[in-house]
Amino acid sequence: MKSSIKEVAHLAGVSVATVSYVLNGTKKVRPETEKRVMDAVQKLNYQINPLARNFRKGESKLIGFVVCDLSNYFFQDVAHGLETQLAKHGYRLILIDSKEEKSIEMENVRNLLASSVDGLVIAPTTEDCSYLKFMLANHPIPVAFVDRKPIGFESDMVLSTNEDGAYEAVKHLIAKGHREIAFVGSRLDSTMAERAEGYRKALREAGIPVNANYIRFGDSLSVSQRDHRHGAVYKHTLDLLTKHDITALFSGNTLATVGAFTCLMELNIKIPQDIAFITFDDSFWFTMTTPALTAISQYPDQIGDVAGKMICERLVDFRNGVDRPHQLQRIATQMIIRGSC
Structure with a gap:
């Protein structure tokens, strides 16, 4: 049976608010009090719910990556670079495949928005991404596109040369x-x-x-x-x-x-x-x-890394009410000569 924050507070001999201060780092407490709280957490095997904690802060710390075709190894490498970059900023990645079907892509975006993701990275199935204007009208979050250009929706992009x-x-x-x-x-x-x-x-x-x-x-x-x-x-x-x-x-x-x-x-x-x-x-x-x-x-890891940076920068802009022009960044390709020509 899962232990509760009240049980942690009771065992540590402090208030629920003090336990919250220690676990969330929102207020300084005396070192001996912090030790009693953490000892109680360990003894009771209390599990912090990061999603609930983030929701209380007005964010989920989740970024959705809507991939046009996961059978293509390229996008798996993009996801690796993206996930690594997002983790540096405390975000987790949700990866979802559209199977080159626009209807599935739209449903994927709809489901991610319902899950309160903080941002979206999209490799679109088709160029027409105008549907995002309507979906994001009452749910404005940053969006970055990778690999393919969108039409009908302006946002940041990361493409190869x-x-x-x-x-x-x-x-x-x-x-x-x-x-x-x-x-x-x-x-x-x-x-x-x-x-x-x-x-x-x-x-x-x-x-x-x-x-x-x-x-x-x-x-x-x-x-x-x-x-x-x-x-x-x-x-x-x-x-x-x-x-x-x-x-x-x-x-x-x-x-x-x-x-x-x-x-x-x-x-x-x-x-x-x-x-x-x-x-x-x-x-x-x-x-x-x-x-x-x-x-x-190509360098898909780098494409994912740059897209992750763009999303994190936009999230800071959103919080501060900053409006910057959208960016298009090209990642240079390199010819590697071997024996086939």
């Missing part, structure tokens, strides 16, 4: 003598559109015509990594390899790479002898292949 990273990758392939370069992405969203634009920019700059047939996107379904092996990108890659004379393939993210690389392996296509290959993202298994895959590395 998507266009620059893709541009660097394709420039590298062109410098290696390739002109027939294809691009595959797991789905078409604002992030993949930026990477596709970097691909096009590098081709245009080199005077190479952009072939629309060489640009392919998968569907918007959220499926497991295993299902991506023979999913939409696998089929696109198979079509590109069997019906077009491509000499290089640039994959837009890890999920696309799962399908594209599976196809290359099953067709016994040698990398880089038969086709050069570069991928955006640098998943842990890219160094386990033969050859290891050249990658445009």
